[in-house]
Amino acid sequence: MSDINSNIPEGELTNKWTKFKSSVALVNPSNKRSIEVIIVGSGLAGASAAATLAEMGYKVKCFCFQDSPRRAHSIAAQGGINAAKNYQNDGDSTYRLFYDTIKGGDYRAREANVHRLAEVSANIIDQCVAQGVPLAREYGGLLDNRSFGGTQVQRTFYAAGQTGQQLLLGAYSALERQIGMGKVEMYTRHEMLEVVKIDGKARGIIARNLITGEIERHFGHAVVLGTGGYGNVFYLSTNAMGSNVTAAWKAHKQGAYFANPCYTQIHPTCIPVSGDHQSKLTLMSESLRNDGRIWVPKKKDDNRKASEIPEDERDYYLERRYPAFGNLVPRDVASRAAKERCDAGYGVGTSKLAVYLDFKANTERYGKIEASKAGIHNPDKETCMRLGTAVVKEKYGNLFDMYAQITGENPYETPMRIYPAVHYTMGGLWVDYNLMTSVPGLYCTGEANFSDHGANRLGASALMQGLADGYFVLPYTIGAYLSKEISVKAIPTDHPAFVEAEERAVGILNTLINIKGTKSVDHFHKRLGHIMWEKCGMARNAEGLNQAIAEIRALRAEFWSDVRVPGTADELNTELEKAGRVADFIELGELMCIDALDRNESCGGHFREEYQTEEGEALRDDVNYAYVAAWEFKEGVNFELHKEELKFENIKVAQRSYK
């Protein structure tokens, strides 16, 4: 069935990566010095790759649109990073992390990639600690772990609720070290606008200096995109305001297949929308589900305060429906369960689009333990709550503060109100085992690629994948390609391919400026987001998707005739930046709907209402849909489907059950 080659090495699953590493062609040190690699993006996947490739001796150029590589949105990841260390002696292993990830991804990820990810996971923790990343420790001085959804072991390493920040600052420090040594040239406030292809191979990029508006041409023997996910296609998401799909989309238009675009992760625990002014949504870390219990009232339209609803009138619906995993079911399952309760009329808060996340029971339990440590026997409830609150504060203080700041409510006293929100995109540029896209010499790492999470990503696995790709996978796999490029001299950027790519980029900028329409870029972005959330969000159906495709096409036409971009292209122009990004989001939105419509099954984050079990769980169709949908861009915003068959040789494919 496959018409694309994923280049997975032969041999036993457990030996593939070891064998690959020891047999991959090498580039000798003197040749490395004349080989140039362009890295776009400075998050976990980009910064780690840039630093590592520079350490190995390659000449690296790294680009980010922010004012510093330290600002990339990896910084906002809260909860943690998984690694199969088995430090807790709770039966964890490389195989178990591999198994959990495949199962969590609803059997839509590639076995060989996921096993490799599990194999290198332990190295990541070692590397980060060596860099001085202050991960949480126990009193004995050893590293601490916590639980995350979709697993029954404690394998998540963390730094309070700021794990992404600490890991990114680690990668950033490694990157800055190479910048200081002159081995990486850093281009901040630069946005990639085109991929340059010469004789079918990626040979550079066109970038815009966001301060001066100057268009620059950069050559590279290879180009790596570590440009993150496309959740902002929904306008409201937990992504940063600047997170965008433009680099990946321009690559797509130059021949890189886009895989599984419809797989979107809706995170179950976010702060609910408060009004039309809302510009982004804020996540409350999944780690809170360790200690928080999720519930709604048993009575419909119950308007009492949470504290006035007695215990026996509360429905802990996750614990009821999924006794084995309870509040720690995977994200897609938890999100749909919240939507189900709210749609049925049991939601809370003024919008009725929220459920409670309640810490009271566990605060009291922690308080009892603390009281016992302090020699207080039979402590009263007040003492327990006081002591327990201190423990909760230490574990989640920054998250509780953030909640209080945004909502104006005190979460230590009343339960948090939460609702699902767009958080992560499992889909992305199609890559083979080497992380190379369908364009030779063009690589893609981290969230920007599609490779490891199938149809649903488990919590604390994004940081793991970003750093695995950048520190431990790409630096090896890219050698397979670059070892054949050693005789290629740097191509001068007056080559016609550079000229032509620059003309394409400039053409788009000028068109946007000259439309001089009546509506702002945000106006169009909000409308696109609304269509996507309503018709390609937590639940989709064929009728809605067909409508969405028509509406998005109409929106695209309207955008290109009526958008208003003030200012000029030769200055700092944030509206122009946004306009280019929204133009790409509109095209991507259409592809997401086409992909969702084409996949006549439910799996992970893709829930088609027509395909569900009697209990309302996702119903996969492994006979017809056990493939990666890799879309090729065709002239005039059309798309052609290619299929990569997924073979499960080491895991028995089963209906996912967390009951």
Add this chain to the structure above:
Amino acid sequence: MSTGNMNLTLKVWRQKNNKTAGALVDYKLAEISPDMSFLEMFDVLNEQLINKGEEPVVFDHDCREGICGMCSMFINGRPHGPKDLVTTCQLHMRSFKDGDTIVVEPWRAAAFPVVKDLTVDRSAFDRVIAAGGFISVNTGNAQDANNLPIPKMQADAAFEAAACIGCGACVATCKNASAMLFVSAKISQLALLPQGQPERYRRVQSMVAQMDAEGFGNCTNTGACEAECPKGISLENIARMNRDFASAKFISEETV
């Protein structure tokens, strides 16, 4: 949905680029919701300006959840506004009153030149980190993480220093435009950890030299930086840096 009822007057710094002079410009805003963040209020202003055919106010922002360190507004004479331990993006309009006049300026420091409107150039911070804010360990050189136990207190103290988001509020609020809170936070994080010891004295010398070269001022212990830091980075870090810097002259055989 909540369209609010607050009416505000904004005085916002407008400056076309680093070659032109800037000025405060007045704007009126109506129907602002107290649930809006400060930056969402600016979104409303910008939408209004675009609809009138004017250029929107350019300001730095990205994550809007208080962690990326990109937002940087000097609000009524204080970096990140009136609330303690909060970045501009996490400041909400409920912290202001109907009828308020709010003055919004960019960070002001010689080492942070204005780029446009409220956006400044903070690349000096990156260059200070590049001068030594790291542990020299290439990928693949690490031992098993648990082979190096670190007392919890020490790890926690390193984490507290590492919580710095690099926003530059410390520089903006300091009358000397000193970067010592920022620089000392990174130096402290690494000086508190066993992994940071081999380069400890070399690091402090390199980073301080770069800090001086960037044109940041000196510290006169007013403590404004600590008071305004959205992440509560402590002045103790500056004391630790000064101690290490002085010690380096005696202990370290390397002069950097």
